[in-house]
Amino acid sequence: MRDEAWLRELDRLLPPGRLVTDPGVTESYAHDDAEWAPYELPAAVVRPRSAEEVQQIVGVCLRAGVPIVPRGAGTGLSGGANATAGALVLSTEAMTAIKEIDWRERLAVVEPGVVNDHLRAACAEQGLWYPPDPASAPWSTIGGNVATNAGGVCCVKYGVTRDYVLGLQFVTGTGELVRVGRRTAKGVAGYDLAGLLVGSEGTLGVITEITVRLRPSREPEHTVAGYFGSVVDAGHAVAAVAEAGLVPSALEIIDRHCLAAVDEWKHMGLSTEADVVLLGRTDSAGPAGEAEADAMLACFEKGGAGYAVRSTDQQEADALFAARRLAYPALERLGPVLTEDVCVPKGAVPEMLGRIEATARRHDTLIANIAHAGDGNLHPLLITPLGDESAKRRAQAAFDDIIADALDLGGTVTGEHGVGLLKRGGLGAEVGPGVLALNRAVKAALDPHGIFNPGKVVAL
Amino acid sequence: MRDEAWLRELDRLLPPGRLVTDPGVTESYAHDDAEWAPYELPAAVVRPRSAEEVQQIVGVCLRAGVPIVPRGAGTGLSGGANATAGALVLSTEAMTAIKEIDWRERLAVVEPGVVNDHLRAACAEQGLWYPPDPASAPWSTIGGNVATNAGGVCCVKYGVTRDYVLGLQFVTGTGELVRVGRRTAKGVAGYDLAGLLVGSEGTLGVITEITVRLRPSREPEHTVAGYFGSVVDAGHAVAAVAEAGLVPSALEIIDRHCLAAVDEWKHMGLSTEADVVLLGRTDSAGPAGEAEADAMLACFEKGGAGYAVRSTDQQEADALFAARRLAYPALERLGPVLTEDVCVPKGAVPEMLGRIEATARRHDTLIANIAHAGDGNLHPLLITPLGDESAKRRAQAAFDDIIADALDLGGTVTGEHGVGLLKRGGLGAEVGPGVLALNRAVKAALDPHGIFNPGKVVAL
Incomplete structure (x- = not known):
């Protein structure tokens, strides 16, 4: 399976163990928790351990024209992390560092593979609280939560993941490693690219670090x-x-x-x-x-x-x-x-x-x-x-x-799970051709070579 | 001054009184409250009274290649509403309807020219509260507040304008009148285009209607x-x-x-x-x-x-x-x-x-x-x-x-006033060439003919 040039290049560039082509393993990365959505066996799975490794991987895939399917814990319910044949599944599960929890500034900086409940527990130790609490919190990752703009039980009062994302580091569609957003309470320097990445379901870039806003621990309910x-x-x-x-x-x-x-x-x-x-x-x-x-x-x-x-x-x-x-x-x-x-x-x-x-x-x-x-x-x-x-x-x-x-009834087809594959028809019915065209324009602008999760949310 | 074909066309299409070319009047629309930022006399000022009129205006300008400078009350402090020679200043000041305040759903639907304090007063009558409170609240409009993602005094606890924008109607860079966002508490159907428009300083479209989230009136401070x-x-x-x-x-x-x-x-x-x-x-x-x-x-x-x-x-x-x-x-x-x-x-x-x-x-x-x-x-x-x-x-x-x-010190060049003209250098210094390129890509995607507020925030 490692006979393709791009796989050999990845294998050479990355430390041992990062790249997996064994079908027994790759099969378990072929789909998320949306049992009805179609999927195929990916060419390989890669589990980078740093932003620099993610950047190297995106670089190789850009040169070879290989699509990347970013994946957190695979608990998604719309097929957003489902693989296509020949694609590379990029799992962020091994990027699990909580880099910083700053009590005074009320923020945390984490890698995307940090499990939601782990972040919440680490915050609680300092009297702080990260509110978004999807039912998958014991298993799902902050990276996946950001990619889907996850909601949860407490959102009725405290809002969704987007309300807590201050800044992001990610690898762009041209292979650059960039930071968007900020660490300050407010900021309007340029378009809200961090907010745009939230809920983009892996179609606009690969997120490598997340700065989230925290609240003080709350009263017992x-x-x-x-x-x-x-x-x-x-x-x-x-x-x-x-x-x-x-x-x-x-x-x-x-x-x-x-x-x-x-x-x-x-x-x-x-x-x-x-x-x-x-x-x-x-x-x-x-x-x-x-x-x-x-x-x-x-x-x-x-x-x-x-x-x-x-x-x-x-x-x-x-x-x-x-x-x-x-x-x-x-x-x-x-x-x-x-x-x-x-x-x-x-x-x-x-x-x-x-x-x-x-x-x-x-x-x-x-x-x-x-x-x-x-x-x-x-x-x-x-x-x-x-x-x-x-x-x-x-x-x-x-x-x-x-x-x-x-x-x-004036509602939306997806409140918090995302469009993925299952709601693509529903998205079109909800927003109409004009807004669908704007979605496509944004996709083409940020992923000009179409390598990030092609076919999800919108097709180019 | 009405000798140009596009001005004659606008004059013919719109009801009387909408288009103004008298330099005595247009001069007062040449700049906002950023006294240091450069400006020139616009070709004309237009004050539409409906979304359909805005769409007609954008259509004429698209065909004629005339730049549009959207403007609320002109209280901006970064030169974002400053005119360039030959441009059309589109003032939303006459679109002042509060279309709906829904107590149960905690939202209001307003036209962009509604003055911030007027919305707050109308909400207060129903025991509701629209938090964003820039110092300009007695004069500035919700449209301008949305365009700049305005902050204010209570933002330290209650967040900024973006946190309260649920949905928008706007005229796109291809002249379509579209709705983005939603009326529901949550929603992830496609990219967050409503959030992207917030803080875009009139460079991505002309906002014609805004749906804002409200809070219950609060306790005395x-x-x-x-x-x-x-x-x-x-x-x-x-x-x-x-x-x-x-x-x-x-x-x-x-x-x-x-x-x-x-x-x-x-x-x-x-x-x-x-x-x-x-x-x-x-x-x-x-x-x-x-x-x-x-x-x-x-x-x-x-x-x-x-x-x-x-x-x-x-x-x-x-x-x-x-x-x-x-x-x-x-x-x-x-x-x-x-x-x-x-x-x-x-x-x-x-x-x-x-x-x-x-x-x-x-x-x-x-x-x-x-x-x-x-x-x-x-x-x-x-x-x-x-x-x-x-x-x-x-x-x-x-x-x-x-x-x-x-x-x-890890800060940003603009917390709430926007980039406009004054902070363009600062924006580049803050975000670097990679992110500046992403900003340009978004601008080119949503305003492909470059007619919305050219030269502000980012240059193509």
């Missing part, structure tokens, strides 16, 4: 749990929370399919309690937090909760959130999962949840629901029995209907 | 005032606030030159009290706010305040902040002002202030200081007597030294 008879009722409670002007630090829906799947796997005994659980949290300090928790409880009851309670047991509250985090892997055990990621205005959440239920019935498809409901970001999970081609076709039709409904 | 013998001491207090992990809702320095200039104009009697005033605010609710104000007071004392006090008199506190806002126009009455806008890491604030003092002495130049000190954004104001060419040369040398010092 109050948890409110509501048990509902249907997702639509839970959606009404979500709309009531928005209507009341509350800003929860988390507001998550978990439906009975998810509860049952987690129970089956982890034996937590959750699914006996209710069909749908709505979990709210507030981290406001002192009496304000108490008042917000009480107000949220009232909204849950107004939305039609069969039972709603302020949790006094921190362990129980944490178990509910752990179930939320485990829902996706638990469902994956039942069969291939096609993941939706639509985001609608907060007031449209009940209507959208109702339409998803109708879509499930219409296409005879099992659709489980988890949702960052507080910011309208829903994750209907379409599950099909392994090898059932007819079920797969019905699920694809349901997937398309959900996208159409989200757009109809 | 507690004010702490510290009176210092020198700006460096005030800088030490600022560093102490950062070191203590406090997040003030404002932290502003006003030096004796500014206090005296405001006194001379408004007779407020401020300058007799101290050489330098440091104003801190916190808007945390309840006991947390009380504790933060006390902690800030302790930091002021630790920094060497001759006198520091928690203000109990809201009128007095507001007067101090009014003085902060009036400092710039007050100084302008003394002679042409060359405005700096460097931003350094918080810990470098005392060192930078010391270097500015040394620069003033070295170049025998009067330098007044106002600063958004809490986020390291300093505004040294270089004042020269009208017509004194030698003083002007010395001020220019001081300006260059301040930029070099800010970069030396």
Whole structure:
């Protein structure tokens, strides 16, 4: 497999162990967690350990015209890290240094392969907090989080990854190693290239270092749990929370399919309690937090909760959130999962949840629901029995209907997972040809030779 | 003056009164508030009243190859809205509709000519708050604020304009009217084009509508005032606030030159009290706010305040902040002002202030200081007597030294005013040729015919 000149050159340039062509290994780098998206076996996988090595790799690929598929931990859900035949998968997993945590300036400088939870733990030791918390936080990397502009549970109050990226170092489409952004609190020197790279899914460059903004550690949260008879009722409670002007630090829906799947796997005994659980949290300090928790409880009851309670047991509250985090892997055990990621205005959440239920019935498809409901970001999970081609076709039709409904309600096809391969059609439907052309123009400007993750997000 | 074919075409296409070629009027649109930046008389000024009119104007200019200089209220401080001979100044001042304020979704949709304070007042009526508050808020427009990614006093806690822009409608470099961004809380459908337009200073398109994120109205602020013998001491207090992990809702320095200039104009009697005033605010609710104000007071004392006090008199506190806002126009009455806008890491604030003092002495130049000190954004104001060419040369040398010092301390040449014309050299010094090339590539991609504000930020 190392017979191609560019592979021999890479092998010669890089320290031993960086380049892997063994199909037994490269196979495990062929795709991310989007089970439905197409992929092929890459020519090789390379695991650089420094920005300079990344630059050397990009240089070789530029000269040879070999496409590069950048990859973090491979936990993406849109196929953004899926390989194409002949491509080089560039995994940043070995670039794991937390170079700096600066208490006074409230920032950290990290390599892209640092796992999200590892950064959070290191920050916590200094009384600091890196908020973005995708469900994949125990496994996904900051580089991948930046590439997808990852969201998470606390984003409803604290924003997404882009809100925390101050600066980046990356290798450009012409092979240069550059720094964009800054270390200062503010800055407007030139176009916001750091912001542009965030969410670009590896199509505009390979990120080699990230400077993130941090917050001080926050107050312990109050948890409110509501048990509902249907997702639509839970959606009404979500709309009531928005209507009341509350800003929860988390507001998550978990439906009975998810509860049952987690129970089956982890034996937590959750699914006996209710069909749908709505979990709210507030981290406001002192009496304000108490008042917000009480107000949220009232909204849950107004939305039609069969039972709603302020949790006094921190362990129980944490178990509910752990179930939320485990829902996706638990469902994956039942069969291939096609993941939706639509985001609608907060007031449209009940209507959208109702339409998803109708879509499930219409296409005879099992659709489980988890949702960052507080910011309208829903994750209907379409599950099909392994090898059932007819079920797969019905699920694809349901997937398309959900996208159409989200757009109809003023939403977006992807709230936080990215376009990758799965949402390319949805992107076009959402933004139209004029904006698609602008996306292509940006891609052509920053990746003039088209070597970064070709075919993802936009095609040239 | 209307003898050119493109002017005749514009005049024919647009309703009466939109196009102005009278030099008596166009002269007042020839430059913004950056008195030192070069400008020329434009061929005409046009004041469209709708997105469709803007699109027609861009179409005519594209066909005729006439450059467009977009302009809000003209309060910019870097020359970004300065005209060139033969250009068309496109003023959005007549597009003043607040189209929508949505309480539940916490967003507003506005035309670009809406004055910042007008939007804030309309939001306040509904218990909502649009945070970005540049000192120009009573006059500057949301369109101009977006074009420059304007900051302000509360940014130290609440971020800058970019943090509040959800979506934009704009006319592209090929004359299309498009929408980018979204109305939902989150979204990653394609590259962040809305974010890219923010801070692009009219060089990538003409913004015709803006969707901004809002916050709930906040708690009344507690004010702490510290009176210092020198700006460096005030800088030490600022560093102490950062070191203590406090997040003030404002932290502003006003030096004796500014206090005296405001006194001379408004007779407020401020300058007799101290050489330098440091104003801190916190808007945390309840006991947390009380504790933060006390902690800030302790930091002021630790920094060497001759006198520091928690203000109990809201009128007095507001007067101090009014003085902060009036400092710039007050100084302008003394002679042409060359405005700096460097931003350094918080810990470098005392060192930078010391270097500015040394620069003033070295170049025998009067330098007044106002600063958004809490986020390291300093505004040294270089004042020269009208017509004194030698003083002007010395001020220019001081300006260059301040930029070099800010970069030396890990800062940026512009924290919030933008590159415009004044900071083009500084931009190159800050980002280097590789990133400058990326900026040019983005400009060429989105403005392929080079008609939007040519010569500003980057030259093609």
